[in-house]
Amino acid sequence: MTVSTLSATPETTTVSGAAPYAEPTTAMRLEWLARSTDLHAQAVARAARDDFPAWLSHVQTASACMRPVRLAGTIATVEAATGRLLAERHTADMPDGVIYKPCGNRRASVCPSCSKLYQRDAYQVVRSGLVGGKGIPEDVARHPAVFPTFTAPSFGEVHTRNVKRHTCARRADCDCRPEPCHARRDFMVCEHGVRLVCFARHAATDRNLGTPLCLDCYDHDAQAVWNLTAGELWRRTTIAINRYVRRLCRARGIPYVATFSASGKLRVVPPVRLSFGKAAEMQRRGSVHFHAIVRLDGVDPADPTAIVSPPVGIDAQDLVDAIDHAAATVGFTTDPHPAAPEGWRIGWGDQILTKVITVAADGEVTDAQVAAYLAKYATKSTEVTGHASTRLTDETVNVYADPDGTHTERLVEACWMLGRPREWWRLRRWAHMLGYGGHFLTKSRRYSITFALLRSNRIAFRRTQTAGPDTAEPAGEPTTLIVNFLEFVGSGWRTPADAMLANTSAQMAREHQNTAREYLTSRAA
Template identity: 60%
Template sequence: MAADLMTVVPDQARSGPGHRPASSTGFVGRDESAFHRATDPNVFDWLDHVKAAAGCFHPIRLSGEVATVDRATGQLLSASRTEDMPDGEIYKPCGNRRHAVCPSCARTYQRDAYQLLRAGLAGGKGVPASVAGHPAVFVTFTAPSFGTVHTRVVKRHTCGSRRRCDCRPEPCHPRRAADPTARPCEHGHPSVCWARHEETDPRLGQPLCLDCYDYDAQVVWNHSAPELWRRTTIAVTRHLRTRARQLGLPWVEQVTASGRVRRVPPGKPSFGKVAEMQRRAVVHYHAIVRLDGIHPYDPDAVIPPPAGFGVDDLVAAVEHAAATVAFTTRPHPAAPSGWGIAWGEQVDVRPIAADGEITDGKVAGYLAKYATKSTEATGHVSRRLDGEVIDLYANHQGSHPERLIDAWWTLGRNRDWQHLRRWAHMLGFGGHFLTKSRRYSTTFRILRDARVIWRRTETGHEYADQPDDEPTLIVGLLTYAGSGWRTTGDALLANTAAAMARERREVAREEFAAVV
């Protein structure tokens, strides 16, 4: 039976639908299987074989044949079967981006996300270095309020590092006794909180009154957030087009692939966006918006915008879009007129500058951190829900996440809204956590392909230095064999080897930084 690395790593236990323990007896047999593998004469060959997936919590196992073919002639140059490899299978990392599911794969995804986002601001990875001079802003779009929740606000920071902030926060929701809003709500719960919450306080993000909170509106807003973002990008583009006319900037005559000539605005925004699930279980967006010029002959070229088109115009376009974009959802028996969808009042727009407070490295690191997060900040972690397990997570009189899931499931009873239930496990949000416009930067696939080439070169792969005039194609004729490690002992040894390798890399990186 396949073993999950979660079961052998301290403080990483998980539960929920779809999770299966390595065995019905937990850790029984772990020492025996680990000893058996460690005393195998071919243990080092096995460790080298699973190196690519050694730190993965639930690797994918493949079996079959890998062939190397000459691209020009189609001739089979060589073939290797997994039967001749250790365990008779190839181990591939699961590739899950969620840190709560697989920290090892999430770290890889986070580093790729950092490179992708930073390349759009500083260049590199196929993006011209001239983008560093393009006007760019860092924007945070928040959701409106659906009810009062416990918060932690620090107005004046005196700490040296925000990551370990120990500054004294303000009272959560203070009110004077004579203030009418200080009275208890209609359900008898206090509307005042004088607590100065710590960062680890479990009350953060929880409503002061669960019965007053508008759960229907929040889950519908979560589901509608991707559409709201799409409309916002259109509004930013249109506002910049109008601004270009006001400035009298000449339109660009662009030649299409078919040879036709069309007149287009002289500037176009590019976007990189990451969604973050807040503790109150509602998403908000962190985005990079960059202003580019238009090349008359190459529509994919990234060039600077025309003179006179600057960061102030970009800030105005984003603020205008955030304040004006809104729409109404389709009707529902719970809301016959539909729900109004718009951004909240707290929209933060900050210019990005190489020598300013907001730099490309800080922004990319900030967004990449949230790219591996999901719903765990809310206290809810589950896989896709269905009618068999929904009662384990939904309760209209339960906790904050349980009421959200119940609201989502209940709204999905309507025939026109049945598609909502598909995203109940995500508290309504069905969009991608990291997206970008096509021109903004490179792609994850290009980064992953570069990593594969580097690993083959590092390990001395026989085709790593294949000359360009004799290109080859590696074809994998593989089928799915299973998921997870074969035994908990294998999981323990693979994770230990991966942890030691990470430690060596970190030490080498620190020593190199000290020398430089």
């Protein structure tokens, strides 16, 4: 049996041997490009679609995020007074059928865009507590405030970069000549046969910085436990500082204040109140140390929650003395552990430095410098040590833990092995953080504004910017509520081409904003 190869339709061409063929449509070409493994071909396929402008506008809020969260469901507009449904919209009617939300990760190594936004918010939170604004009275600029740094004790000698006197203009670009690391005339040899000497003048980018001279001599167990209990040590330190200042008030005859509690009972409280802000920094050796702000406030008998000036008789030097006293005396012993039946002694190291904060530029350290310093470390984690991982499990811990491996691998191993007892399970939970499980930026309740306030103000601004000022609701109770019935369906962009297009759009928007900001700055000058 034979099958004819002739066309079933009349030939329209006069060329011999030519048969008609189906011309690929634009939709077919776009489908081929979308299935291509070439990133640029995928981007062309997405940009050529009719809904590309709508998609680009839809993903604008999360366009710079590395791993946006995808949500699906319905969004309902409800009348606040009656609960009547006014409008409802489903994400299936939107581009890609989902809503893209920024991940909001604070770590710069995970998402540079979201961490930059977090850093700017942290700067406002810290600085408003020093100079006022955003709801904080501007009188706080005249309150005594200090900037102490609390370090961890030594767990063994490590390679360091010591510059006795800085002559560089910027510490971030320091090119000053450092001293030798561990220069000794006598070549000390530890019990493991390692010479505890190093004549190198380490550069700031040297990978040996923070690593022990002898890995076997270093007390990795004690450092892991210290990281775990650093938050409790900070809590006890703040209590000790408060008690020291209160004793000063009594000794100097500063009268206590009589106020009424929330339940209406009369009580007598100290005439001063301390407000704290703290940022944790992970050192190269894998231990945390704290940069803090301690501000002295007074107490208003009519409104105990108000931020008022402190009474005369207590100044910034008294805060320095209180911090030095607390750092030298506060300490405790942990609960017994099978590896340490008597527990570990927890206390601060010897390198405690406290500077007085001033608003003027001629002081030890200014408010802008402190705010920028704390905001910078609020977006960092363990990357400086060379270790970066998510939360570890029994299946993944062997990738990062090794009892005979590098410094960080031994720290992870110490956390995992010491976390076997039920009472010490938090060591395993925070093994990916080398034992530290606290927040990297914290503050006391009355120090300044909150991140939630900044986020809510930003949301209100964007809604007004999108809908127009005429549609904004008046101040007071809202008349309508937005109720979201959304569920998590994934994270990240659907394709690398989507990520490239969204990030490119975000980069162009940032460049436009920077150009406009520079133009306004030049005109103001």
